[in-house]
Amino acid sequence: MTLFHPLDDRTPLAGRLAMAVEYDGSGYCGWQRLKHAASVQGALETALARVASASVTVHASGRTDSGVHATRQVIHFDVPAPRSEKAWVFGVNANLPRDIAVRWVTQVPDDFHARFKALARRYRYVLLNQPSRPVLERANVxxxxxxxxxxxxxxAAQxxxxxHDxxxxxxxxxxxxxxxxxLHFIEVHRHGPLVVIDVQGNAFLHHMIRNIAGALVTVGRGEAGDDYLAELMALRDRxxxxxTAPACGLHFVDSLYDDAWGLPAEPLGPNLLAFLGEWTGERPLPDCPWVAFRRGRPVAAEGEAT
Incomplete structure (x- = not known):
């Protein structure tokens, strides 16, 4: 796979388009458009409208909270005016602030939906574990x-x-x-001074990953044992x-879809973890009713094989 391919500047793209967006969430109230604060959705829709010369409404694979980053936020929108691949990528990026960028755009069938067709979402929570405070990484760890x-x-995370509830x-x-x-999986690994919590699931509750990260740090410090997360979960009481761990360490790194949609594969972020070398879609999804339902397959009754 390659990160580089020439952008088509001749063929107009019409109909429904899917797009991947990367952003530093430090200066935003989160993904969702709000009247009283700057949002990633608001900035993106403004940039798209300038390229399309018409208003554009986007739908995202998932929301992110205030201060949370994303490297593969997949969105879709219906094109009000045909533009080439190059125009959508370069044109939109030229109208976006420096902390938001479009990674790619591709044409998709009209029944594609960034949220409702997503099979899973994946996040990475990045901790910088060292005695001195971070400098170059301070905004994203x-x-x-x-x-x-x-x-x-x-x-403890297993x-x-x-x-679960x-x-x-x-x-x-x-x-x-x-x-x-x-939760499909949750893994915690050390890479030098970085401790990475890598988690994938069908969807996540508000602050869910940051709350899990806060509890795991307690375990990592030796203040609680291996059963701590299981004990907290059994309480069912926030x-x-x-x-709650800070937002700055959380990165939305993947939205997974069925291969039939043909969305581009790319390395999982953030870029400071590029040495891990894992690309989107490499891990098999669990054979569970949720995934079967999202793929449009019949879901077996309880107790039956799927």
């Missing part, structure tokens, strides 16, 4: 000056894998109708759980 045991954090890890203002989510 969370600094922890106490030594962390990444192996203990990984062991209690979260599977389908994550009430203990949802924010008080979470608007989801259900606290149940399916008020009795751990602290």
């Amino acid at each position: 969370t600094w922890c000056r106490d030594p962390l045991d990444a192996d203990a954090m990984h062991r 209690a979260l894998v599977g389908e 994550f009430s203990s890890f949802r924010a008080a203002g979470c608007q989801s109708k259900t606290p149940w989510r399916h 008020t009795r759980a751990d602290v």
